[in-house]
Amino acid sequence: MEQFNQLLVTGISNGCIYAIVAIGFSIIYAGTQVINFAQGEFVMIGAMVAAALLAKVSLLVAFPVAILAGCLVGAILGLCVLVPLKRAAVVSLVIMTVGASILIRGLAQLFWGEEGKNVPYFTGVSVNEDHTFHIAGAIVGAQQIWVVGITILLVIATHCFFKYTLTGRAMRACALNPTGARLVGINVHKMIILSFVMAAGLGSIAGVTVAAGIYARCTMGAALGLKGFCAAVLGGLGSYGGGIVAGILLGVVEALIVLVIPSMSDYRDAVAFVILLLVLLLKPEGILSRKKAVA
Amino acid sequence: MLKLQSVMTYYGRIMALRGISLHVDPGEIVAIVGPNGAGKTTALNTISGVLAPKSGRIVFDGKDVAGKPTDSLVDMGLVQVPEGRQLFAGMSVYENLMLGAYRRSSADKKTRLRDDLDRIYQIFPILKERQKQSAGTLSGGEQQMLAIGRALMARPRMLLLDEPSMGLAPLVVKEIFKVIADLRKERKTTVLVVEQNVKAALTVAKRAYVLETGRVVMEGASSELSKNPEIQRAYLGKGYKHMVE
Structure with missing residues (x-):
């Protein structure tokens, strides 16, 4: 039981990160029908910028700057996707984001090198030691509480933004009916850029949060991006709620799989993709979406 | 209030509007009628900035607005109610x-x-x-x-209505057109309405333009157009027997 609880804690905190990345996928997909495979690089940018800055300044400065840097990269990518958006097929744009992700990773490696950079725990005892709590027999690190707390905050903030603000409503309107949106005077292009900026902002927050306590590396984005992608597809692309639930479920299943098949521990990362393949075969619209996957 | 002068619009290389000219005075309800594919919706979309004209002038409120983006036209008070409602x-x-x-x-x-x-x-x-x-x-x-x-x-100070009667029961059509007429009376809202339901359109509009294959082929007061034998035959379902004989 204790082992179960311990794995559950790990699963939930990992799953939260997948959930945030999945929201990013959904925001961009809803507005453009493009699956942005550079989403993972937003996570990496956030982590790397924070890591680089943390050598000189405190987290309170490094965190916001890292988010801004992520947003900037998102805005640039958004502009790049926007230019051919009307003329090109969605598939070409998706390939473009794959290319962008390789480019961003390559540039980051040129700039920061291959080595991992240390990011201290947000509220640890020291750089390499976190505060811990004992909850139901499991050891919970303060960083894991940060992860869950930040995820909850982000989910609430995103929900309120889309539900209650004019800009959020306008973004939903663009996803639901671009022609109608244009006719009420919404600048659809601006909203698309904004969706990239938001997705990048969310990704970089996830990046800083996940990197704390472990190393930030230029190559960390790919795996996290793909896990987030799995979560987004499992939840039904374009469905924020679905992506969040699927992300957390994915993290939990991934962690608990060793209880069922102990030899799986080395292949933990494969779990997400096995589930993804199964779901795509059996219920391609996503486990949590009622309708066909529409924005 | 609105004036189009030899406006030409293309879809790629296909010419959809072959130079149309029309005008709508303040407080007027004007209809554009015509068969499918005549360019009625293209005309409205060109006015509202969804499509950019290749040539010609579109003047709204004394300003040339041809090719202006939709959001700035909305700011000026020109708003479209699109086909299919959107x-x-x-x-x-x-x-x-x-x-x-x-x-x-x-x-x-x-x-x-x-x-x-x-x-x-x-x-x-x-x-x-x-x-x-x-x-x-x-x-x-x-x-x-x-x-x-x-x-x-x-x-809006001017509404562009695209096929407001499409797919609706006759009673509902009547209600919608009454609202349009009331808007003009109470708010002085100018209206340009595109319709395939020619009878309804000519009842509410003071004047109308008949569009065929991207050209204005006829124009005039609704009362006169509805008496025109060609209009009656083509759009109002009258004189069919006469043709057969």
Whole structure:
């Protein structure tokens, strides 16, 4: 039981990160029908910028700057996707984001090198030691509480933004009916850029949060991006709620799989993709979406 | 208020408008009628900035607006109620109406938005009843009302209506056209309406243009056009027997 609880804690905190990345996928997909495979690089940018800055300044400065840097990269990518958006097929744009992700990773490696950079725990005892709590027999690190707390905050903030603000409503309107949106005077292009900026902002927050306590590396984005992608597809692309639930479920299943098949521990990362393949075969619209996957 | 001078619009290399000229005076209701594919919707989309004309002038309120983006035309008070309504189906009736006011300044919204919303609920009481319902669950007539209501939330001085009667029962069509006539009377809203339902269009409009294959082939007062034998034969279903004989 204790082992179960311990794995559950790990699963939930990992799953939260997948959930945030999945929201990013959904925001961009809803507005453009493009699956942005550079989403993972937003996570990496956030982590790397924070890591680089943390050598000189405190987290309170490094965190916001890292988010801004992520947003900037998102805005640039958004502009790049926007230019051919009307003329090109969605598939070409998706390939473009794959290319962008390789480019961003390559540039980051040129700039920061291959080595991992240390990011201290947000509220640890020291750089390499976190505060811990004992909850139901499991050891919970303060960083894991940060992860869950930040995820909850982000989910609430995103929900309120889309539900209650004019800009959020306008973004939903663009996803639901671009022609109608244009006719009420919404600048659809601006909203698309904004969706990239938001997705990048969310990704970089996830990046800083996940990197704390472990190393930030230029190559960390790919795996996290793909896990987030799995979560987004499992939840039904374009469905924020679905992506969040699927992300957390994915993290939990991934962690608990060793209880069922102990030899799986080395292949933990494969779990997400096995589930993804199964779901795509059996219920391609996503486990949590009622309708066909529409924005 | 609105004037088009030899406006040409292309879809790629296909010429959809072959130089049309028309004008709408302030406070007037004018109709564009004609068969499928005549370019009626293209004409409206060109006026509202959805399409850019290849050549010609479009003057609204004394300013050349050809090729201007839709959002700035909405700011000027020119708002389109599109073909097929183009509502935000997953959003509530209330949210759809609020998005209609998207371009209005926040100061303006603070003082007058509530009144405007009440006014629209007064014109279309059914929308108030259904304000929390998703727009996609409305009937065709209610959707058309919402599309008009959404456009009215922008406080337009001129409305462009594209096929408001499409797919609606005759009684609902009558109701919608009554609202259009009332808007002109009460708010001096100028209206340019595109219709395939020629009979309804000629009843509400003072003047009309007949569009065929991208050209204006006839124009004049509705009362005269509805007496014109060619119009009667082609659009009003009269004189068919005569033709056969």
